[in-house]
Amino acid sequence: MRHAVLSTILCLIFAGTAFAQWDLPKNLPPDEYGTVLINRTSEKNGVKPAVFSHWVHRRKHTCRVCHFEIEFNFKVNTTEITEAASKGGRYCGTAGCHDGKAVFGHSEENCGRCHTGTRTTDTKLYASLSSFPKNRYGNGVNWVKALDEGLIKPLTTLTIPQADMSFDKRLRLEAEWQKIPAAVFPHGEHNAWLDCNNCHPDIFNIKKKTTKHFAMVRILQGEFCGVCHLSVAFPMDDCKRCHPKMR
Amino acid sequence: MKKSVILLFVVCVLATTVFAQSGVKKKRPLPYEYGRVLISNFSEQAGLPAVEFEHWFHRTKFTCRLCHVDLAFAMKAGGSSIRAADNAKGFYCGTCHNGKKGPDGKKIFESCSVPWTRDDLPKCQRCHSHGKVVKREHDFDAVTGKFPRERFGNGINWEKAENDGLIKLTDEIPGVSIPRPPMAGVKDFSISPTTQGIAEIIFSHKKHTVWNGCEVCHPEIFIGVKKGTTKYSMVEIYGGKYCGVCHGSVAFPLLDCQRCHTKPVQQL
Numbered sequence: 248m249r250h251a252v253l254s255t256i257l258c259l260i261f262a263g264t265a266f267a268q269w270d271l272p273k274n275l276p277p278d279e280y281g282t283v284l285i286n287r288t289s290e291k292n293g294v295k296p297a298v299f300s301h302w303v304h305r306r307k308h309t310c311r312v313c314h315f316e317i318e319f320n321f322k323v324n325t326t327e328i329t330e331a332a333s334k335g336g337r338y339c340g341t342a343g344c345h346d347g348k349a350v351f352g353h354s355e356e357n358c359g360r361c362h363t364g365t366r367t368t369d370t371k372l373y374a375s376l377s378s379f380p381k382n383r384y385g386n387g388v389n390w391v392k393a394l395d396e397g398l399i400k401p402l403t404t405l406t407i408p409q410a411d412m413s414f415d416k417r418l419r420l421e422a423e424w425q426k427i428p429a430a431v432f433p434h435g436e437h438n439a440w441l442d443c444n445n446c447h448p449d450i451f452n453i454k455k456k457t458t459k460h461f462a463m464v465r466i467l468q469g470e471f472c473g474v475c476h477l478s479v480a481f482p483m484d485d486c487k488r489c490h491p492k493m494r
Numbered sequence: 495m496k497k498s499v500i501l502l503f504v505v506c507v508l509a510t511t512v513f514a515q516s517g518v519k520k521k522r523p524l525p526y527e528y529g530r531v532l533i534s535n536f537s538e539q540a541g542l543p544a545v546e547f548e549h550w551f552h553r554t555k556f557t558c559r560l561c562h563v564d565l566a567f568a569m570k571a572g573g574s575s576i577r578a579a580d581n582a583k584g585f586y587c588g589t590c591h592n593g594k595k596g597p598d599g600k601k602i603f604e605s606c607s608v609p610w611t612r613d614d615l616p617k618c619q620r621c622h623s624h625g626k627v628v629k630r631e632h633d634f635d636a637v638t639g640k641f642p643r644e645r646f647g648n649g650i651n652w653e654k655a656e657n658d659g660l661i662k663l664t665d666e667i668p669g670v671s672i673p674r675p676p677m678a679g680v681k682d683f684s685i686s687p688t689t690q691g692i693a694e695i696i697f698s699h700k701k702h703t704v705w706n707g708c709e710v711c712h713p714e715i716f717i718g719v720k721k722g723t724t725k726y727s728m729v730e731i732y733g734g735k736y737c738g739v740c741h742g743s744v745a746f747p748l749l750d751c752q753r754c755h756t757k758p759v760q761q762l
Contacts, residue, residue, distance in 0.1 A: 315749075318645060321519045407645075410752035411693040443751040448732045449519045461517070470517030 271467065271484060272477055277387035278302075278373040281479040282366045287324040295364030301479045302376070302386045303369050305440075309401045310475075315442040316405055317341050321474055343405050385481045391436050401440075412438045423462060428492035450474055522749075525649040526550065526634035529744045531571040536578075537622055544624040547571075549744045550648050551632050555598070557665045558740075559707040564671045565589050569710075569739055578606035587621070589670060597664045647746045653701060663705075677703055683721060684757055687728075694757035715739055 275282075281301035289296045304313070313319045317338060320326045326338065333340035334353045339361075343349050351357045361368075379399075380392040393399050403409050415435035422429055437446070447453050450471060451461075466473040467483065476483055486493045523530070529549030537544050552561070561567045565586060568574045574586060581588035582605075590596060591605035603620060610618065619628050641660055644651035655661050666673070680699035687695065702711070708719075715736060716724045724736070731738040732748060742748045 316645065318522075320522070325521070327524065410756055411758040414691040416689075416691060444749045447751075448748070450517050452729070452732070454729050465517060474518055 271482065274384065274482070274484065277385070278370050279366045280385045280482075282369070283323045284364070284366060285323060285328065287326075287328065289362060294358070295362045297361040298363050298366060298368045299361075300369045302388070303372060305390065305401060306375075306399050307401055309403045309440045310445065311403055311409070311440060311442045312401075312405055314445055316407060317344075321445075341405065382481060382485075384484045390481075391439075394439055409442075412442075414438060414443075420461065422490070423459070428490050430489045431491060432489075522646075525647070528647045528747075529553075531743075532624055533572055533576065534624070535572050535575045540578075542618055542622040543626055545621045546623045547621070548630075550634065550650075551637065553652065553663075553705075554637060554661045555596075555664060557663045557707075558705045558744075559710055560665055560667065560671070563707060563709045564667065569715075578610070579608050581606040582608045589667065597667075644746070646749050653704075656704065665707075674707070677707070687755070693752070693755040695754045696756050697754070 274280075283299050283301070284296040285299055286296035314321065318326070319338065328338045330353065332338055333345070336342055336346065339345045340353055346352050347354060351360060376386070376388050380389040380396065381387060382389040390399075394401070403412075413435075415433070415438070417434065418432040420430040420432060461471045465471060467477075469477055472489075473483070481488060483489075531547040531549065532544045533547060534544035562569060566574065567586065576586045580586050581591070584592060587605040590602050592602065593604035594602065596602045603617070605621065606618075607614070619626055620631075638648070638650055642651040642654040642658065643649055644654075652661075656663065665671075680703060682696060682698045682700060685695040685697060687693075712719055718724070726736040730736060732742070734742065737754075738748065746753065
């Protein structure tokens, strides 16, 4: 009897890992892709959630500025952003950002500019991306190309100059399954936007030959590459962009 | 029966491999939580909560060396197996926390007294506070509010705070510390990473010896004093060895790659 129960549990665990959630998230309209509503304490305090459009910000700043220098976490609602902190020059209110000088600040008449409660707040601005190189998914913009071609010149730092980020090792990641072509990972294209620490060692440890862990299932569930490439960076509908030999 | 035990074992092993490495960002401690250590060798057996030790407050007053060398505190939480009786005799915490005046003339509350009664509980909970709501005498924001800011960890540039005279650190306790001659200047040096294309590391001895003297690092963490004697890798450092003994838990965390990897890659 006990044997049977244990075998059932074992089967269920296997089944759970193998077939869990294969669907990609629904494709959002291009002007809403990467837009988050921050609602850690807003509604509890009677204010509408704050909207944050990644695509608006990444035209002017790299990921590194906010997710490294300003210490925004990667997961929405996990950073202790408060009105006091922002007014005191942290998070959104960091000098050179929403400090009332560089861009609109945290004075009362501006509350409603971010605390809109809707993802479509910045839709009007979206037309400004029309001249950018196209991409089939996500924001409909190939951001890597836009950066390469100099169409955008995002700041990589606010206060602390960035050290040597020229590391450009290209990794070839063999697929676990037969007949699936290897994935290619270019450090250089990532370094243009990110700091080492954004990915290492939390998301990817730096041990060699540990790519076995990066099973596609787990990536699709939001781990590893999926931390960014499901919600902000180009989504994984675009298989060929990482597996270039995929037919 | 035996079979089911084996099966259960297999399930456990599989479960650990599946969840061994999670590919998402870890939660970062908040500035006032960074450097907090839980010490619970005997506390819970004695019916008391674990001790929450705040590095941030102690390092506004003392060097690392004083506690970790002269007072013999291990570098790992719980590594010293401190007993109440030790404190009562004037070892470990009891060296300073003895109800007498500290170096700044302020009375330092007494640590464990033996024997203790239930009436002593509020006193005990000043340190044995894990899981309790205890109002601290020293508020993080009030104490550190004016200190120079920095990213990560406590959000404080401790080195600058010391240079600017905002904190004055005690490095010796008369009668406990062995008098030491002043330290001779030690050189900064660069270390080349094994992976090509990664910026070189500048290690500043000067910055480290202010807090640590020699003994915190040598010879236990870094064997010998000759450059290149100790071989280590970033993987080991992330695992809490070598630089990772302090950097990751108390000193600025290993998030700030470029604080050590500062020298541009040498072009060949």
